[in-house]
Amino acid sequence: MGDPLKISDAPALDDANAPDGVGSESMTSRAYMRLREDIISGELEPGRKLKIEELRRKYDVGTSPIREALSLLTSDHFVERIDQRGFRVSDVSAQEFEELLKTRCWLEERALRESIANGSPEWEERVVLANYRLSRMPRSEASDHFVANKEWEAQHKHFHMTLISECGSSMLLKFCDQLYDQAIRYRQLSGTKAYPARDIAEEHSAICDSVLARDADLAADLLVKHYRRTSKFLSDELND
Amino acid sequence: MGDPLKISDAPALDDANAPDGVGSESMTSRAYMRLREDIISGELEPGRKLKIEELRRKYDVGTSPIREALSLLTSDHFVERIDQRGFRVSDVSAQEFEELLKTRCWLEERALRESIANGSPEWEERVVLANYRLSRMPRSEASDHFVANKEWEAQHKHFHMTLISECGSSMLLKFCDQLYDQAIRYRQLSGTKAYPARDIAEEHSAICDSVLARDADLAADLLVKHYRRTSKFLSDELND
DNA sequence: TACGGTGATTTTATAGATATTTTTGCAATT
DNA sequence: AATTGCAAAAATATCTATAAAATCACCGTA
Numbered sequence: 001m002g003d004p005l006k007i008s009d010a011p012a013l014d015d016a017n018a019p020d021g022v023g024s025e026s027m028t029s030r031a032y033m034r035l036r037e038d039i040i041s042g043e044l045e046p047g048r049k050l051k052i053e054e055l056r057r058k059y060d061v062g063t064s065p066i067r068e069a070l071s072l073l074t075s076d077h078f079v080e081r082i083d084q085r086g087f088r089v090s091d092v093s094a095q096e097f098e099e100l101l102k103t104r105c106w107l108e109e110r111a112l113r114e115s116i117a118n119g120s121p122e123w124e125e126r127v128v129l130a131n132y133r134l135s136r137m138p139r140s141e142a143s144d145h146f147v148a149n150k151e152w153e154a155q156h157k158h159f160h161m162t163l164i165s166e167c168g169s170s171m172l173l174k175f176c177d178q179l180y181d182q183a184i185r186y187r188q189l190s191g192t193k194a195y196p197a198r199d200i201a202e203e204h205s206a207i208c209d210s211v212l213a214r215d216a217d218l219a220a221d222l223l224v225k226h227y228r229r230t231s232k233f234l235s236d237e238l239n240d
Numbered sequence: 241m242g243d244p245l246k247i248s249d250a251p252a253l254d255d256a257n258a259p260d261g262v263g264s265e266s267m268t269s270r271a272y273m274r275l276r277e278d279i280i281s282g283e284l285e286p287g288r289k290l291k292i293e294e295l296r297r298k299y300d301v302g303t304s305p306i307r308e309a310l311s312l313l314t315s316d317h318f319v320e321r322i323d324q325r326g327f328r329v330s331d332v333s334a335q336e337f338e339e340l341l342k343t344r345c346w347l348e349e350r351a352l353r354e355s356i357a358n359g360s361p362e363w364e365e366r367v368v369l370a371n372y373r374l375s376r377m378p379r380s381e382a383s384d385h386f387v388a389n390k391e392w393e394a395q396h397k398h399f400h401m402t403l404i405s406e407c408g409s410s411m412l413l414k415f416c417d418q419l420y421d422q423a424i425r426y427r428q429l430s431g432t433k434a435y436p437a438r439d440i441a442e443e444h445s446a447i448c449d450s451v452l453a454r455d456a457d458l459a460a461d462l463l464v465k466h467y468r469r470t471s472k473f474l475s476d477e478l479n480d
Numbered sequence: 481t482a483c484g485g486t487g488a489t490t491t492t493a494t495a496g497a498t499a500t501t502t503t504t505g506c507a508a509t510t
Numbered sequence: 511a512a513t514t515g516c517a518a519a520a521a522t523a524t525c526t527a528t529a530a531a532a533t534c535a536c537c538g539t540a
Contacts, residue, residue: 026323027493028311052523062494064304067524071268071308075315077411083266084500086523103409106350169343171317175415267525292491302526307492324532326491 027065032072034059039078039089040185050079050087076178078185094235097186101231104179108227109220111164111172116216119166124212130159131208135201153184159204163211163223183231190234198229267305272312274299279318279329280425290319290327316418318425337426341471344419348467349460351404351412356456359406364452370399371448375441393424399444403451403463423471430474438469 035055038044055066070087073079080090115123134155141147157180164176203226210219275295278284295306310327313319320330355363374395381387397420404416443466450459 026491029323051521053521062492063524064307064493067304067308068311071311072315075312083269084523085502099409099411103411106409106412107347110346110350169339169346171339171343171419172346179411266523291489293489302524303492304525324491325534 027061028068028072031055031059031061031065031069035069035073036076036078039073040181040188042185042189044089046089046092046189048089050089052086077182092186092189097231097235100179100182100186101227101235104176104183105224105227107172107176107179108160108164109224111167111169111176112211112220112223113216114167114169115164116211116214116219118168119211123162123166126162126165127159127208127211130155130162131204134159134204139200148188157184163207186234200230203229267301268308268312271295271299271301271305271309275309275313276316276318279313280421280428282425282429284329286329286332286429288329290329292326317422332426332429337471337474340419340422340426341467344416344423345464345467347412347416347419348400348404349464351407351409351416352451352460352463353456354407354409355404356451356454356459358408359451363402363406366402366405367399367448367451370395370402371444374399374444379440388428397424403447426474440470443469 035044044050050070052063052066056063059066070079070081074081074087078090079087081087134152137152137155138149139146139152141149160180161173161177164173167173203222207219207222207226210222275284284290290310292303292306296303299306310319310321314321314327318330319327321327374392377392377395378389379386379392381389400420401413401417404413407413443462447459447462447466450462
């Protein structure tokens with residue numbers, strides 16, 4: 001009964017780099033991931049009508065897999081379904097972004113405090129390692145202007161998820177994961193052009209240090225400020 | 241553009257009592273709700289394999305709607321999907337129940353505190369009203385032995401959701417809603433036979449009073465204790 | 481007992497049929 | 511002339527039925 005079955009509960013973004021070997025996943029899973037990527041990246045812009053026929057062609061699959069993938073995406077709040085009237089990409093708004101940020105801070109603060117209270121020494125090592133790997137990664141692919149570095153994004157998410165990974169609740173982790181991906185979408189949408197020059201790596205290290213010192217109040221404070229700072233720019237742009 | 245379209249984001253359970261007039265919902269929505277009910281009630285027991293053909297007959301719809309409904313249910317964590325191997329009802333465990341309870345307390349405490357901080361006078365009135373309606377409702381349909389009263393269940397949920405309704409985050413509300421329904425499933429599964437004789441109505445009123453007094457610390461404490469008490473019995477049973 | 485093949489069951493995907501919504505065009509009225 | 515109302519047509523979503531792919535259970539053989 002304890003089979004190591006792959007449950008496609010919420011396939012992570014990093015699954016994109018499949019080793020082209022054993023492609024034994026279902027069409028639905030593939031469609032789900034591709035659609036998800038295209039919505040997060042902004043290629044499928046907010047509010048856009050998602051016509052089945054159009055998608056069927058674009059991704060070269062039948063209607064059922066598309067339909068199922070879209071159904072799955074509604075729960076991630078990336079797609080909205082209107083009975084008898086099809087699907088559309090979820091809208092974005094400055095107000096929703098504020099909500100998102102606020103909720104993220106609430107949930108991650110709690111999760112971080114619990115992790116600090118319960119985390120094992122092995123967890124501490126994972127935090128250190130995640131921070132190190134992130135610090136070695138260039139934020140931008142080009143040095144003169146900003147070009148989002150996919151690998152940095154992946155490591156960044158990994159670092160933040162590692163921080164809260166020992167909170168003791170897989171449900172809370174799932175919620176944080178969902179909210180994180182929602183936030184990425186907003187970041188992608190708002191032109192990532194002029195990014196702040198502040199030292200983000202330094203902020204991460206500070207969080208890391210406070211976690212190792214098991215100083216929950218400090219860690220929570222640093223984490224929340226980190227998020228608020230990162231989000232400040234997006235808020236300003238969205239409010240134009 | 242500002243049409244009052246009905247978004248079937250997460251159809252509530254109470255939608256079951258449709259006025260048989262304009263049945264303009266899709267087969268998928270109907271299948272979703274019926275499946276959901278049957279899983280929560282325990283008719284479709286945990287771990288059970290959900291064969292498409294079987295369900296197709298039982299609910300008298302085609303494969304597509306069933307498949308889509310099941311996809312939707314995976315995100316509510318009521319159904320698990322295994323690529324190429326179909327669907328099954330999510331398993332339950334004492335450990336998961338503990339997690340559920342813990343997470344619910346964390347999230348609802350935060351939401352309650354925010355509601356108390358931001359709630360309008362109109363919100364206070366809604367809380368009072370919800371508590372009154374709940375208090376007028378018999379807990380059990382029979383007086384000599386316990387028979388779950390659907391109407392009481394609905395009012396109970398409504399009371400708790402009203403408490404946190406002004407937390408300022410629709411996302412947090414959605415999470416609480418999801419966790420609440422998960423908990424109902426556990427309550428239904430664990431034989432609801434011997435229910436505690438404690439005065440639950442009194443506990444609700446106490447929470448109500450502390451909310452009206454805007455005493456966040458007291459309200460949060462009462463709420464959490466309320467949940468832990470209600471859950472104590474289930475935990476004991478599950479741990480057998 | 482372990483291994484491998486074969487048939488039945490079940491999942492998954494496609495294609496075609498039906499029902500609904502949206503658009504378009506026309507006519508009647510203001 | 512412009513606008514509203516209606517009806518037919520096109521587009522689209524939804525559902526059913528059928529075919530293809532994968533998994534599972536069983537049995538025989540080494």
